[in-house]
Amino acid sequence: MEVVNPRAALLSNYEVLSLLRELESENLLRTKAALRIKREEETGIGTGGSLPLGGNPHLEASENLRTIEVEAIGYLSAEYLPTANQTEEGISRLVKSLASCNLTKAEKLQIVNLAPTIPVELYVIVEELEDRFGDQLDDILENIRSSTTSARETAQTNGINGQVEHSADTVQVIQDGQWDEDADAIYEEDIYDDTGAGNGVEGDLEMDED
Amino acid sequence: MFCLAVLKDTVAVHPTNFGAPVDDALIAEINKKYANRVLHDVGLCICVFDLSEAGEGKVRYGDGFLWYKVVFRLVVFRPFTSEVILAKVKSSDEDSIRLTLGFFDDIYIPTAYLPQPTAFDPNERAHFWLPDSTLTGASALLDTPVAERMYIDQGEALRVRVEADEFCDDEPGPPRAAEGVTSRREPTRPPYIVCCSIAEQGLGPVAWWNGSGQADDGGDEIGEG
Structure with missing residues (x-):
């Protein structure tokens, strides 16, 4: 094992939650398929053949993965976090509207993760808030509010699993014939990409160096 | 709070999984190895994000596995210093408050980072x-009427700022025959500890601040630690 880069990019809570939910639904599908095959075997000819045709019992998620998956989904969809009420469109709209504010990458990430709705919450995240954004404060808060409230209305109908799939553009795949690009694994990555607006990042954040 | 880490490893695929798509089999193997593990100086691994590169599978003498050299990206929990996160109180004792995120429990607020007094x-x-x-x-403070105190109760959601994190690698070195059983050390430290602070305006139980949310100018003199 070799660590190439311990912090290549930052992820927002929403991205992690969608990834985990996707993983969970895949798992569910797989267990269902395995169960179906088992039942067919039992009710069918019953030759006692233990080889399932399509199902790979060893590809079942390991205990560790299941544990962290369930616990992390539980935390990220807790009611004191805004993540469950966010949507991809809402977040990208919010980030675009924040682009003019000259916030650092870390500040933007925390705004997306925590979606502060009252000034005191924003104080904690943004340094010297009053000097930098004294007059823009209400605009920022309004933008944040609109990015989550609109989500709340559509959250039930839209669901996390119905998200738009992007094509993977940042991944280098060497054997293109064999390795399908993980089309659904890239969400909003361009927002926190290394080439992005990282010019204002403060030194103590020790982020990516490449 | 979460980030991507790029890792390189050699992964073995068991012959029973040869029927599955290769990338699925590799991701399953990597998840089995890394999910819910703390990697030193990297963080707590959640799951595979994607595969970046993979070489040809090779068969070595002695087993039937296919060995792949893989470069992949992992989703890792590692909040950066000065990041603000929300966590629940797990327990409290004289020295610290212990917080939990559900999937990660080793978050502490030492008393020095509590709002004074x-x-x-x-x-x-x-x-x-x-x-x-x-x-x-402490004795003067404990004589005050209970109604004036603002408790930080168990299970309450706290907004905290990450001050530092620490990795401990307590490998149980080679056993020393001379010392025998007496060399048992104190209970093992957790491999990854996050140290947080609530000694700042806006930090602490979420409920403290939500009520007086708009009147932020009024609370200027409080909470300076």
Whole structure:
């Protein structure tokens, strides 16, 4: 094992939650398929053949993965976090509207993760808030509010699993014939990409160096 | 709070999984190895994000596995210094408050990072904060009327700022025959500890700030630690 880069990019809570939910639904599908095959075997000819045709019992998620998956989904969809009420469109709209504010990458990430709705919450995240954004404060808060409230209305109908799939553009795949690009694994990555607006990042954040 | 780490490893695929798509089999193997593990100086691994590169599978003498050299990206929990996160109180004792995120429990607020003046109430098993008080010393603080105290109760959601994180690698070195059983050390430290602070305006139980949310100018003198 070799660590190439311990912090290549930052992820927002929403991205992690969608990834985990996707993983969970895949798992569910797989267990269902395995169960179906088992039942067919039992009710069918019953030759006692233990080889399932399509199902790979060893590809079942390991205990560790299941544990962290369930616990992390539980935390990220807790009611004191805004993540469950966010949507991809809402977040990208919010980030675009924040682009003019000259916030650092870390500040933007925390705004997306925590979606502060009252000034005191924003104080904690943004340094010297009053000097930098004294007059823009209400605009920022309004933008944040609109990015989550609109989500709340559509959250039930839209669901996390119905998200738009992007094509993977940042991944280098060497054997293109064999390795399908993980089309659904890239969400909003361009927002926190290394080439992005990282010019204002403060030194103590020790982020990516490449 | 979460980030991507790029890792390189050699992964073995068991012959029973040869029927599955290769990338699925590799991702399953990597998840089995890394999910819910703390990697030193990297963080707590959640799951595979994607594969970046993979070489040809090779068969080695002695087993039927296919060995792949893989470069992949992992989703890792590692909040950066000065990041603000939300966590629930798991327990409190004289020295610290322990927080939990559900999937990660080793988050602590030492008493130095609590808003001053503060004291630990052994009856309630909870720390409390006395806003606008000039008292110092635990005994003086414990004489105050309970109604004035602002408790940090178990299960409460706290907004905290990450101050530092620490990795401990307590490998149980080679056993020393001379020392025998007496060399048993203290209970093992957790491999990854996050140290947080609530000694700042806006930090602490979420409920403290939501009520007086709009009147942020009024609370300027409180919570300076």
